[in-house]
Amino acid sequence: MHLAIEATKLLGERRGIGRYVRNLLRQFVQQRPGMRFTMYVSRLDDAAPLIELLASWHEMIPARTSIALIDTLPETDADVVWYPWNLITKAARRPMVVSTLDLAPMLQLDDQWWRVLKRLKYRRRYQRTAATATAMLTISEFSKREIVERLQVDPSRVSVTLLAADDLPLDDLSLAETRPPLPAHAATPSGPFFLTVGGQEGRKNLRTLYEAMALLHAHGMTVPLVQCGPGMSPATRALYGAAPWLTHVGYVTDEQLVALYRRATALVFPSRYEGFGLPVLEAMRVGGAVICADASSLPEVAGDAALRFAWNDAAALAAQLMRLLHEPGLRDTLVARGQAQAARFSWAKTAADTLACFDRAAAHGVSRAV
Template identity: 30%
Template sequence: MKVIFGTDAIKYPLTGIGRYAYELANRLSVSTDISELFFLNGRKLTQQLPSARETGSSTEGLKQYIKKSRLASETYRLTAPWLKTHVLRKHKDTIYHGPNFYLPPKVDRCVVTFHDLSVFTLPECHPPERVRYMRKELLQTVKRAQIFITDSDFTRKELINYFCLPEDRVFTAKLACSGEFRPYGENQISAVLNKYQLCFKRYSLFTGSIEPRKNIGTLLDAYERLPLPIRQHIPLVISGFKGWSSELLHRRFAKGEREGWLYYLGFTPAADLPALYAGAVSFLFPSLYEGFGLPVLEAMATGTPVVCSNSSSLPEVAGESALMCDAMDVDTLTNLIRKSLEDTSWQTLASECGQVHASQFSWERCAIETIAAYKQVE
């Protein structure tokens, strides 16, 4: 089996999709089922494993301009896929896997990963230009793909139902977290916690892009309902890259910091995330919609109890170990957060059960399930 794997998503800042592509690329590279593995970035084809950069490049400004300009975005949408086609048509005996929604035209043997359908089912949670671009391109991808892969059973069912796809063309390959996400003692992570001026098990944590889909406004509403002494004793720490439509949230972050119950760290290096998770007393993730919800799994793997919403794929990822409620139910979310901060018996049980549950997910299994999908390509 010969495979070309797209690596455009492996870039700064490394989002959940980028991490998925990076981890899967590494596991595919050691699979005995694949005789030849190439990586395609833009129109550059190589056999060298991609690296996950921690800093932006000099082209980031240009990329942001292209995203915001309707003309530039449309020009890119129409021309970039054909550049890939030009490369891929020289490798007709190879399977091409686009791990980030998109497939170029005129490629006979191709697989695509759909991580979620939110640009169709929840468009208000994305910038209009993103919705416009992705809807056009994803409708083309649906027509081009032989085989589809999703991160969760929830997304698999949603994809099948929304596009009326045959069930035997859509496969689930569940995500995982790397071995760095595991429990740590206070001494083991003190250097990272000191870097951010945090105390071991004396803060709660949210990680994710600062954007509407993550429902951070509701999280702040719920946290603000806790008595101020509790909030100041166990502040809310928010780690995430500044996303779109986040100006109001950043003003609320600043207010919480002045009042002594919130710390906004901005985008934190991937190397620091395991320590941030492991040092938290609880992880809070009331997202409106997730195709998988990798941060929930990462928190559980470090032994940190989780409070999350019961929306979309999150019950599937969290299992029975997390406290869950409706994403917009502020009162219940406040009560669950308080339980996660104060109920030591529940903390112990949730930590133990969460680690067991997280151990059922692995990137090796994700690669095996991905290769099983490859084998269905004609």
């Protein structure tokens, strides 16, 4: 199979969807020895750094990869064109498969009503994508329901390919107990602490987490909350310095993240809307405990291996935090359940399901040509 890939964001987005693409490409070259790729980029100056990046993922990928300009994508002769970034940008005349991981950009998931025009623009782009794509991939049954109901897509055109966390470094987990997990500018808590990971847009629901942490503090329990991810939101910035329990450390390496997952009392993932919620599975995979919202895809990912709460109930979240601090053995129980839950997911299975979708799309293209 010759696979064309819309790769204009691949150099700049190493996490999130970038991690998804990385793990699938690693598996593709192993599962399909004859598969080759054409990566479509915005500038040919990106070719050399992109090849270098691909080589760091798997030594076999560069030898199978050609680079071309995105403006030539409509004329590709590939068997299938893959759009990993939620939307179809440059439509092609070949079968098109789009990975639509969630519909967050088109939904009102925050209080910023003034973004109504931006959301409307995204809604139209999602609708065009759904109407144009040969097939759609998504990453949870929740997201499939969202696509089917909100975009009026035939369910048979949407395939669910669950994510995984078996790419995190586990060669020597004992090192996670001894290495400083935080960057040099931040002091690692010496006792119990909670961890939160990811962006800070409204759907991440940090407001409920902050309210729950304030409730703990009001009860005399100043347990640190360590926050990893991109820059602070206005709400976080306003709180920072005034809340003695909040530490924001920005981005961390994968090795530091593994150490944080293992050493934290729990990862707290309060998001109200997720296509999948990969940090939940990552924490479980490496031996961490998880508390997450009972919302969107998160019950599907966490199963019975996490403590859950209604996404808008700070008191319920505070009660779950206190349970982990006060109930002997609860954390160990969650860790054991979490590792069993995470073992049900693998990137090899994600890739196999994705390739099956590509095969169906390619066959559809042949039948249309006939």
